[in-house]
Amino acid sequence: MKKKIRFSLVYRDMWQSSGKFQPRKDQLARIAPVIIDMGCFARVETNGGAFEQVNLLAGENPNEAVRAFCKPFNEVGIQTHMLDRGLNALRMYPVPDDVRQLMYKVKKAQGTDITRIFCGLNDTRNIIPSIKWAKEAGMIPQATLCITTSPIHTAEYYSAIADELIAAGAEEICLKDMAGIGQPALLGKLTKLIKTNHPDIIIQYHGHSGPGLSMASVLEVCNNGADIIDTAIEPLSWGKVHPDIISVQSMLKNEGFDVPEINMNAYMQARALTQEFIDDWLGYFINPANKLMSSLLLGCGLPGGMMGSMMADLGGIYNAINKLRVKKGEAELSMDDMLVKLFNEVEYVWPRVGYPPLVTPFSQYTKNIALMNLLTIEQGKGRYVMMDDAMWGMILGKSGKIPGEIAPELKELAVKQKREFTDVDPHTLLDNALDGFRKEMKDNGWECGQDDEELFELAMHPEQYRIYKSGMAKKNFLADLQKAKDAKLGTKLSVEELAAFKHAKADALTAPVAGQVYYEFSGEGACEPCLEPFVGQRYKEGDTYCYIQAPWGEIVPIPAALGGKLVEVAAKQGAKVRRGDNLGWIERDQ
Template sequence: MKKEIKFSLVYRDMWQSSGKYQPRIDQLVRIAPLIIEMGCFARVETNGGAFEQVNLLYGENPNKAVRAFTKPFNDAGIKTHMLDRGLNGLRMYPVPADVRKLMYKVKHAQGVDITRIFCGLNEVRNIIPSIKYALEAGMTPQATLCITFSPVHTVEYYTAIADQLIAAGAPEICLKDMAGVGRPVMLGKLTKAIKEKHPEVIIQYHGHTGPGLSMASILEVCENGADIIDVAMEPLSWGKIHSDVISVQAMLKDAGFQVAEINMKAYMKARAMTQEFIDDFLGYFIDPTNKHTSSLLLKCGLPGGMMGSMMADLKGVHAGINMVLRSKNEPELSIDDLLVMLFDEVEYVWPKLGYPPLVTPFSQYVKNVALMNVMSLVKGEGRWTMIDNNTWGMILGKSGRLPGKLDPEIIALAKANNFEFTDEDPQSNYPDQLDEFRKEMKDNGWDVGPDEEELFELAQHDRQYRDYKSGIAKKRFEEELQRAKDAELSNKGFSMEEVKKFKRAKAEPITAAQKGQVLWEVDVKSPSMAPEVGRMYHADDTFCYISTLWNTFDKVTANFNGRIIEVCAQQGANVNKGDVLAYIERVEETA
């Protein structure tokens, strides 16, 4: 019998690789016991990356979400792990050092055991400080190698980086094959090279299934010494996401490895509940193409999780590009034509920009440059006319050293713009800021929270946190969800009247108990306008008042938890007994 291979469920990444959002706090709390009951996971990825930002966009407290989701796993002895972006912390752009230090103290206190630290450039100067901060906070730092396929990303290149990260104190290494383009044999050789030199170091493999190489890659890394494999589960496995635990377990068991058994009854329950979350609202934000594998991803090397945003970009410029082509009497392009053009342009742009591994945020930078180039070329203009400041920061060295050499054309363009290259430690460009955020919290009367977790959220995601505190975020999300629901019905060819009927069919009417005038809101002395679609009511909330002929104000309560989907009586409207005031769709109480 060969060595034991453990499994980690990347529940957060399953959602992030599928669409825009993730489950709410109440949903995460419901799924956790079933994940535990499955009995096959030594680890679960609970947060990190865009997790906290998504909570803020919902209008939910991300700190409560992390604590609530990690607790059941902590109690069950299952290790939790998060994803962090090194210099960028949990966001898409650099974070001051004092904010980075606070992050590990906060996340450890919230119940997160392991932090997977990566830098999109594999820049050790961005990773090593985070290893130190994590160790000081009591977390396990899992240093990460971002895997891609290019002439410069060799086994020797990666093992040299791994040596530095292990020497800096990392007890674990993750092979992060974010686009699934790592070639299986190369990944096996890399695993073997690290294990032979550092047999005590744990190696965890994270591979997306986009181009279809992941199962071969999993087998190769396991045959060469890997310890833990990241897996997904239906209905969010395969496609651009991750291999399913059932298939991985069967393959490794047949190969002679020791693997945990799967409680299939619990698996089917968790599968059904995850589908329930999709049907509830998350499916409105999942691009169906993310459920498809595509060999085209081998050509461009872009992560599968980017396909949704990339297709949205293409659809956004499609009409404009064809308008330009028509004006030049040239044949129009289909979306597929544009997709192939974009892939070809990424393949052209990438080496000229120094082969940055195509992972957040550098995959976005390369894709954006390629898209702008395609648009310029269609117009008959030259390349490189539209490069944003973040991409220039990468080119100039502000994010760290690029793996490959910049093309002379790009260097000349930088000099023509009077830009200066730098090789300074990237962190030196971003001075400490926590004191500024402490002052803002004090001025606003905001509590810094236990373990200063609220301070951390403001410092990490200042714009989203302010929107969360003001209530704008929740309102914006509810409006976005309603638009998505309406758009789905409209796309199916239904008229607005039919859409209204569908919405009413899933809702319950709130009616007037007697004749009178409708006064919305609780302050009857200063009544305001009718509530907006998407507004949440709880069972005991005052829905409105009916002003009667006898100068009484009869209170109408919501009676159940729900969101407004249609308002039928405007402020001041005269209604008769039994008239519908509004329709509310029932929702479960959220944490």
């Protein structure tokens, strides 16, 4: 018999890759014992990524949810693990050192054993400080290689990074195939290289199912020395999520590996509970497209988990592009035509911005550049006209070292716009911030919480935490849920929703995603207060009208349609909007 393979259930990421919400504390507490009864999991992913923001925005305390979910696993010796984004920790933009350091103390106290530390650029400077802080807090640091396929990202390239991270104290390595586009042969070769150089290092493979390579990749990494495989369970497995435990276990068992048996009665119970959570409320926020696999993802390399938001963004400029085409006497495009154009544009842009692995937030930045290019190309203005500071920050090196070379045209554009490239260590650009947040807690009469976990929540997710503490998060969430239920049941639209169709001579600008409206954006993840636009203000084709900061942190620029005169502002500065809400109306010049 071949070596023993262990399994991990990525229950948090199952939901994250399907929609932008998570089960409630009571639901997590109900399913944890059933997962234990399945008897096949050595590890369970209990938090990380957008888990905490979405819980806050649903009006629930994520610290209590993490503790409740971890406790049953801690008691039976099943290891718990979390995902953290290195420099960005648990959010979409950089986090000061003192807040990052506190995170590991808080998460260890809450019952999380292992932290999976990654940098979307594989810049070790963004990972190594977290390895040190995790070890100091008593956590197991699992350093991560973000897998993609490009001329630069060879097995030898990744193996050298693994060597550096292990020398810095990483006790495990995760191969994070976040888009599922890692070629099986490369993943097998990389696993063997790492195991040859570091035979005692645990290797865990995390591969999404999106384009369909993940099962072949699982077999390759196991045959070359991997120790642990991330899996999912129905009804959220496959699609843009992860392979199902039953299929993975069956394949590896028949290959001769020593794998644990599955208690199928418990599996069916966990399956039924997960479906119950979907039917209860989470299903209203799951994009049906995320249940489907798509080989189209192989070409553009985008992670399947962001397909939902990408389609919403594409819908936001779909009408604008077709109106331009009609104006020029050209045929309108279908949504499939637009999707292919977007994928092709991502393929064009990606090498020119230096092949950043397409994982949060760099997948969003690269997609946004491509999306805005589609509009400005249609306008006859060419590419790279509508890039905000966040997109430029990636290109200029402010988030870390770009793996490849930036294209000459972008270097020339940077010089023209007086932008400077940098190779500075990104975390040195940030000042410590805990003292200011501690003062805010005191001024508001808020408790810092057990093990300073409430202080941590404010410091890590300030916007979401303040809304949660105000009580508005729960009210807003319940309103969003009712609207989603009404839409699914075909309830008659309200007077407010019908207002979207007024102003016959004007184009209604609608929100492609839910979030908070800003009329200026400074980049580096920060939106700034400013004056709202005024009625009568004029816009040119392709100008940015506003920005929406989504609940999970992504910044989405909203183009001002075909330009013209602003006739009404529907969303105030800082307003919370839902997907489909009106932001304003712009009357085109006749």
